[in-house]
Amino acid sequence: MSSSTRVALVTGASKGVGFAIVRELCRQFQGDVVLTAPDEAQGRAAVQQLQAEGLSPRFHQLDIDDRQSIRAVRDFLSKEYGGLDVLVNNAGVAFKTADTTPFHIQAEVTMKTNFFGTRDVCTELLPLIKPQGRVVNVSSSVSVSSLKKCSPELQQKFRSETITEEELVGLMNKFVEDTKNGVHRKEGWPDTAYGVTKIGVTVLSRIHARKLSEQRGGDKILLNACCPGWLDITDLQSIRTLCDFLHKEYRGLNVLVNNTAIAFKSRVVNMSSGWGFKALESCSPELQQKLRSETITEEELVGLMNKFVEDTKNGVHTKEGWPDNNTYGVAKIGITALSRIQARKLSEQRGGDKILLNACCPGWVRTNMGGSKAPKSLEEGIETPVYLAFLPSDVEGPHGQFVHEKKVAKWQFMPEFYP
Secondary structure, eight states, rough: TTTTTTTTSSOOOOSSSHHHHHHHHHHHHHHHHEESSSSSHHHHHHHHHHHTOOOOOOEEOOOTTOOOHHHHHHHHHHHHHHHHEEEOOOOOOOOOTTOSSOOOHHHHHIIIIIIHHHHHHHHGGGGGGGEEEEEEEEEEEEHHHHHHTTTTHHHHHHOOOOOOOHHHHHHHHHHHHHTTOOTTTTTTOOSHHHHEEEEEEHHHHHHHHHHHHHHGOOOOOOOOEEEOOOOOOOOOHHHHHHHHHHHHHHOOOSEEEEEOOETTEEEEEEEEOOOHHHHHHTSSHHHHHHOTTOOOOOEEEEEEHHHHHHHTTOOTTTTOOOSOOHHHHHHHHHHHHHHHHHHHHHHHGGGGGOOOOEEEESBBBTTTTTTOOSSSSSSTHHHHHHHHHHHTTTTTOOOOOOETTTEEOOOTTTTOOOO
16 A cells, blocks of 8 residues: 555444445545444445445554554554554443442543553554644543533643643543542542543543644644434424524524424424335224324324324234324334424414425435335435425425435325335
8 A cells, every 4th residue: 555545544334324424425435434343244244335335444453452553554554555654443331321320430440541542542553644644632521511510620730732742641530430439529520430431531532632742843744532412302302402503603503404303594304214104004094184284283193102102011002093103104204293383383483484394205215224125225315305405595495395216205095106
């Protein structure tokens, strides 16, 4: 491999945020993209998934908890590319809130990977970063909230512009020791091991950026920490926090695509499914009439959705007119009907704003949910939602519709173009 070939490397990239970063880099980065993961089988499976999408990442095993593994990657990059252009330190771990593992063990395990693992990668790979290189350390906004919960003395130390790497390492080790001794609260630490490790990652990023400016200022290397964000749509408080952020930072929202059950300025796209149609056809005539009604209210729809769940609990859902073995379909009936209700409300309450809200079906797509036998690629599956998100500002529709393959399907009838 020529040393003139540019290369980007992402740690912890076999799934989740790391995997998505690799996918986007493969699409936009002019050079090779190396997907790394501690488990070789999972890493190669992730590469194969991206290859099926027409992308060409390379794979290299990397366990950031293993210094020898990091050095093997360092030697690979040095030999194959003569250095590294983009480094994304994404790998990390977190315990679930309900995890019963003793807190001091959570602290030790999380710190080992999130802070010390990231630091070890930086120690070995930052010297390889080429001029005008880019380094991204994936931190978390939890680090900000965690820092606010630290004692004033700790906050002052972490916020210092002159804190050294040695001092930071000492603080991270002290947190772990304080948890072992059961005195972390008394010593001014918050009750979040993950948050403290991300304080470490963010502060480490500031230290490394300062060192790069001092030692290699002419190379114009940029190093930053970032937060990919988090939203649990099952948690109303999480949604409200997002709303407060959008209002404070942007005074509103331009595009929302609801892909979990997002909005463009005046464009809202709710991801539904053709299975909603199939499920609706399997409902009793009485239920079909209610769900297809042009005047159904949100309260009535919520009542019906709750009734379905209760009927399944009581083993009478088929007797009550619901389809059998199709909970997904019934949920998507709800999404489509809700979209029609919300579109009607927007027309009544904010008609002059020309907001367009629609439900759509991406089709059967090759994803973790759709499976490998699905006929559509991910790129084909996003065509309709993207089309709806970018409807021109001067059009008046579609609005309050169910859209599949960029075509409107009447809610009263099964679309002919849906198999």
